[in-house]
Amino acid sequence: MTTIVLRGGQLLDRSGRRSGDVLIDRETGRIIEVGPGLSGDDVLDATGCVVTPGFVDLHVHFREPGDEVAETIMSGSRCAARGGFTAVVAMPNTDPCTDSASVINEVLARGASALCEVRPAGALTVGREGRALAPMAELATLGVRIFTDDGNGLQDDRLMRRALEYAGSIVTDDGVPVVVAQHCEVASLSAGGVMHEGEWSARLGLGGQPAEAEELMVMRDIALARMTGTRVHFQHLSTAGSVAMVRAAKAGGLPVTAEVTPHHLSLTDASCAGFDPVFKVHPPLRTEADVAALRAGLHDGTIDAIATDHAPHAPETKEHPFDQAPPGMLGLETALAVVLADAGVSLDQAVALLSWQPAAIAGLADRHGRPIAPGEPANLAVFDPEHSWTVRGAESASNSDNTPFEGRTLNGRVRHTIHAGEPVVIDFEATR
Amino acid sequence: MKHLLTIGDLDRGELEELLDHADRFAEVLTRSVPKVPALRGRTVVLAFFEDSTRTRSSFDVAARRLSADVINFSAGASSLNKGESLRDTVETIHAMGIDAMVVRHRSSGAPHRIAEWIDASIVNAGDGWHQHPTQALLDSYVLRKRLGSLDGRHIAIVGDIAHSRVARSDIEAFTALGARVTLVGPTTLLPPTLSPWNVEVAHDLDAVIGDLDAIYLLRIQNERLAEPLIPSNREYRDRFGLTAARARRLRADAVICHPGPMNLGVEIDREVTANDDRVAVLDQVAAGVPVRMAVLFNVIGHGRFDDTPSGGDEPVPAETNEVHS
Numbered sequence: 004m005t006t007i008v009l010r011g012g013q014l015l016d017r018s019g020r021r022s023g024d025v026l027i028d029r030e031t032g033r034i035i036e037v038g039p040g041l042s043g044d045d046v047l048d049a050t051g052c053v054v055t056p057g058f059v060d061l062h063v064h065f066r067e068p069g070d071e072v073a074e075t076i077m078s079g080s081r082c083a084a085r086g087g088f089t090a091v092v093a094m095p096n097t098d099p100c101t102d103s104a105s106v107i108n109e110v111l112a113r114g115a116s117a118l119c120e121v122r123p124a125g126a127l128t129v130g131r132e133g134r135a136l137a138p139m140a141e142l143a144t145l146g147v148r149i150f151t152d153d154g155n156g157l158q159d160d161r162l163m164r165r166a167l168e169y170a171g172s173i174v175t176d177d178g179v180p181v182v183v184a185q186h187c188e189v190a191s192l193s194a195g196g197v198m199h200e201g202e203w204s205a206r207l208g209l210g211g212q213p214a215e216a217e218e219l220m221v222m223r224d225i226a227l228a229r230m231t232g233t234r235v236h237f238q239h240l241s242t243a244g245s246v247a248m249v250r251a252a253k254a255g256g257l258p259v260t261a262e263v264t265p266h267h268l269s270l271t272d273a274s275c276a277g278f279d280p281v282f283k284v285h286p287p288l289r290t291e292a293d294v295a296a297l298r299a300g301l302h303d304g305t306i307d308a309i310a311t312d313h314a315p316h317a318p319e320t321k322e323h324p325f326d327q328a329p330p331g332m333l334g335l336e337t338a339l340a341v342v343l344a345d346a347g348v349s350l351d352q353a354v355a356l357l358s359w360q361p362a363a364i365a366g367l368a369d370r371h372g373r374p375i376a377p378g379e380p381a382n383l384a385v386f387d388p389e390h391s392w393t394v395r396g397a398e399s400a401s402n403s404d405n406t407p408f409e410g411r412t413l414n415g416r417v418r419h420t421i422h423a424g425e426p427v428v429i430d431f432e433a434t435r
Numbered sequence: 436m437k438h439l440l441t442i443g444d445l446d447r448g449e450l451e452e453l454l455d456h457a458d459r460f461a462e463v464l465t466r467s468v469p470k471v472p473a474l475r476g477r478t479v480v481l482a483f484f485e486d487s488t489r490t491r492s493s494f495d496v497a498a499r500r501l502s503a504d505v506i507n508f509s510a511g512a513s514s515l516n517k518g519e520s521l522r523d524t525v526e527t528i529h530a531m532g533i534d535a536m537v538v539r540h541r542s543s544g545a546p547h548r549i550a551e552w553i554d555a556s557i558v559n560a561g562d563g564w565h566q567h568p569t570q571a572l573l574d575s576y577v578l579r580k581r582l583g584s585l586d587g588r589h590i591a592i593v594g595d596i597a598h599s600r601v602a603r604s605d606i607e608a609f610t611a612l613g614a615r616v617t618l619v620g621p622t623t624l625l626p627p628t629l630s631p632w633n634v635e636v637a638h639d640l641d642a643v644i645g646d647l648d649a650i651y652l653l654r655i656q657n658e659r660l661a662e663p664l665i666p667s668n669r670e671y672r673d674r675f676g677l678t679a680a681r682a683r684r685l686r687a688d689a690v691i692c693h694p695g696p697m698n699l700g701v702e703i704d705r706e707v708t709a710n711d712d713r714v715a716v717l718d719q720v721a722a723g724v725p726v727r728m729a730v731l732f733n734v735i736g737h738g739r740f741d742d743t744p745s746g747g748d749e750p751v752p753a754e755t756n757e758v759h760s
Contacts, residue, residue: 205626208543208565208603213627277551278544322522322552324542326563 005029007426008041009419012049012385015351016056016375017359025054027381032424034379047419047426049385053350056372057089057119057382057420058357060335061149061184061262061365062238062310065091065121068109069098074315074402076110080117081400082313082335084427087384087417090120090362090371091335095131096154102126102137107145118420118427118435120382122365124149127166127183133157136166140173143181148366151184153238154285156220158190164227171233179366182260184236187220187245188212188286197326199272199287207275209325212287214242221245225252225259234258236364239312241267241286243296250305260364262310263297265338266407269345270294274407280321280328281405284314287330298347301356308361309346309353311338315403333406337394339386340413350388385419390431392416400433436733438550438557441566442607450611454576456729457722464500464725474503477534477735482525483560484510485541489695489720490560490569494537497727501736506533521545522552529553534735538562543600556734564598569730570694571604573722575612577715578649580722581690586613589646591637593619593675594653594702595664597626601694602653606632617643620675623664640675641684649690652677652702668701679706682713690715 009025014037024041027034065079076093083091093110095101101110101123114121125142129135131152139150150170157163163185170183193216198204200211221237225248228235237249240261252259266284271291274282282288300306314331321328342353359372370380393412396404420428427434436449445453463471479498483491491507498505508528525536535556538546543563550557561567575585582588590609596602596618609616610633617635618625629636637643644650655671665671672678677691682704685691691707691714699705708714 200627202628202630205628206603206631208563208600211627278547319520319523322520324521324540324545324548324563326542327521 006035006043007045007047007421008043009047009049009054009383009385010041012052012054014054014375015354018374020351025375025383027421027424029424032381034375034377034381036377037375047385047429049419051389052385052387052418054375055087055354055384055386056358056375057384057422058087058339059361059365059367059371060088060091060311060313061308061361062153062264063091063093063313063335064096064315064331065093066315067097067113068106072402073317076113076117076121078400078402079313079315079335080114080119080121081433082333084118084420084422084433085400085417085431086335086338087386087420088119088335089382089384089420089422090122090365090367092149092365093121093123094153095124095126095151100126100131102129102131104138104141104145107142107147111145118433119422120367120371122367123147124151124153124184126150127152127157128162131155133159133162136162136169139170139181143173143175147181148175148179149182149184149236151186151238153184153186156186156188156190160223163224164231167227167231167233167235171231180234182234182236182364182366184238185220185224186238187217187224187240189216189219192216192219196287197283198275199289201272201290203272203275207278209275214244214289214293217242217286218244218248221248225249225257228252228257228259232258234260237261239264239267239286239310240297240306241289241293243293246296246300246305250300250303253305260307261300261305262308262361263300263306264310264312265334265341265346266332268294268297268301269341270407275325278325280323280325281332281407281409283325283328283330284312284332285330301346301348301352306356308364309338309342309356310361311335315401316405317403318405321405331405333396333399333401333403336399337406337408337413339417340415341408343415344413350386381421381424383421384417386415387418388415390414390416390418439568439730439734440546440550440557440559442568442571442604442611445611447611450572450575450608453572453726453729453733454579456732457572457576457725460725460728460732470500470502472502473732473736474498474501478504478506478532479535479537479731480506480508480528480533481537482508482528483539484545485539485561487539487561489723490539493720493723494560494727497724498731500724501728501731503731521548525549525553529555535731558730558734561600563600564603565600566604567600568604569723569727570601571608572730573719573726574605574651574692575608576722576726577692577718578690580718581715582648584613585609588614588648589617590614590649590651591617591619591640591643591647592651592653593640595624595655595659596620596653597624598656598659599653605651606634610634619643621665624659640681644681644684645686647685647689649692650677650685651692654694654696655698655701668698672701676701677703677707679704682707682711685713689713692716692719695720
């Protein structure tokens with residue numbers, strides 16, 4: 004047996020904070036003992052740090068298969084690990100997309116040696132084209148629990164109804180229900196839009212995506228969740244109106260959950276003023292009022308999870324004019340520090356939003372976001388709240404460098420990450 | 436001024452100074468040899484990533500009148516069609532050794548990006564729906580000539596404001612120069628919000644036309660019909676076209692502008708363009724050359740007008756006022 008001890012940190016999990024060392028068995032990947040004065044074969048210093056359950060990102064783009072220049076499952080998982088994530092849900096918009104068992108198996112196989120657990124989301128419809136249902140039950144037997152056409156909203160009302168009805172009737176071997184997740188964007192309203200429609204799009208002469216393009220689909224899907232009784236998870240909500248509708252739906256007892264991204268909690272459409280496509284993202288960066296509403300949604304529980312929508316793009320693809328560059332930005336390595344700096348939540352709240360709450364949505368609550376206790380899987384992040392660092396895209400573990408926080412100095416960084424008992428990040432650096 | 440990217444980058448004093456310089460270059464153009472060596476040895480690239488005849492020719496003439504070497508680059512003949520990024524393309528051009536790049540691009544903000552990538556002066560010759568600053572300067576030049584000053588004048592800009600770089604630039608130039616600007620058109624042709632600008636809106640041209648010192652008609656493009664943002668050209672003309680009947684209600688000393696090319700029978704009737712000396716369209720084209728000379732001189736010229744004796748008849752700095760053929 005080889006053991007590691009996380010020494011000198013403060014432990015933070017669902018039951019609150021306390022002091023203690025954590026002794027981990029590398030072979031079983033489980034926690035052996037928690038308490039003061041523990042010893043092991045290897046020691047990772049956690050003095051001044053907070054030891055938390057590893058984070059779970061419901062929303063990443065790892066580009067493999069299809070665009071390995073931008074990211075691979077391996078490089079993406081390195082970003083995840085450096086951000087303290089021990090599990091991620093990889094979005095389906097690869098090439099080919101994850102609408103078949105063979106592609107799901109391929110992603111699972113490549114993810115097996117990654118630095119975090121990589122769960123592929125299944126495409127909701129064949130080819131993510133919104134015309135016919137993907138073989139959801141078959142993909143569920145491979146462990147897929149989230150289905151989405153992310154990148155596209157499912158436009159057809161009738162097909163969305165059927166997708167929810169069908170998903171709600173899938174029986175999984177572990178009893179964890181599958182979840183339909185929606186990228187809410189009414190395509191006919193957002194068409195031609197490359198940023199938020201408002202004062203800045205008017206000034207800059209760029210086509211806008213109105214907030215209503217998102218909100219109309221949120222409204223429809225709340226109605227369909229009520230109709231079908233099947234859970235809908237709203238991805239990367241970005242507008243005040245969306246937050247208000249989800250809040251009301253939850254108050255009415257409807258089965259809906261929602262995520263927001265760090266960048267929508269931090270940045271506004273004014274960032275686009277210099278036409279730098281690093282700030283181009285879908286849904287677009289919105290207004291101060293929207294940012295304030297998203298933050299309020301974190302506080303009152305309307306928002307269940309923070310998800311990064313980590314979306315690498317090779318540098319050359321961003322060396323085009325704003326309207327021609329692809330949308331998306333990196334997020335995994337900066338997520339917690341940006342949330343703490345800009346989202347107005349405590350570390351305790353942030354960890355809940357990054358760890359056990361998304362773990363429950365993803366169907367990963369048996370092994371991620373767990374209590375820090377003997378016998379539990381050793382999926383842990385060790386966060387140094389005092390560490391000050393400057394974000395540099397070039398220093399990212401990603402194959403790409405499109406961070407919107409370039410040059411920004413952040414306080415707090417994940418120092419060590421343990422995935423299944425293996426130290427995958429030690430002193431801020433990935434171990435492999 | 437290193438670049439000219441947007442009108443908003445200039446304050447009133449800078450705008451007026453450019454117009455004053457244009458006046459002096461206009462005098463040069465009346466000489467028997469309408470050419471000065473102000474930019475001798477300087478290289479100007481006309482990088483037109485979108486088709487243009489008038490603006491490109493105007494810049495070409497302006498640069499040659501200043502004795503600059505001019506390189507014409509057009510996207511159709513470039514490696515952009517081979518998948519090269521815009522950055523690689525402009526860095527390649529820059530490596531040939533250039534002083535200024537005049538950029539026309541169908542994407543808003545392309546000149547701003549280029550200004551970050553290469554160390555040359557960038558002059559925006561029209562980017563997407565965003566800005567066309569030299570058009571606004573020449574429009575201001577013509578209006579100033581015809582009206583004496585823009586201060587307190589009421590100017591209506593009529594038509595497709597939403598998709599018009601001319602409108603965005605003109606709004607900023609006219610208001611900076613003290614004019615009162617009213618945008619006229621259906622909401623479908625207006626930007627989603629007008630909060631960035633100090634302008635008024637009218638949906639009824641007839642309600643404002645009698646009060647105008649100048650009316651600026653924008654081109655209606657066929658793709659706006661296809662979208663559709665207006666039901667038909669016929670209905671547009673009925674509501675917003677400068678018909679002969681409407682022109683009669685326009686003040687006798689008012690100015691009629693259009694950036695061209697005009698859709699006769701849509702935004703303006705032939706009867707008006709043919710017979711009405713309030714129409715300043717050819718003045719606008721003519722003003723393009725001295726205005727663009729002033730801009731090019733300002734961004735890459737060797738000296739300043741302040742260096743010349745005031746009231747002197749030399750419109751260019753002392754070291755460059757010999758006239759070359």
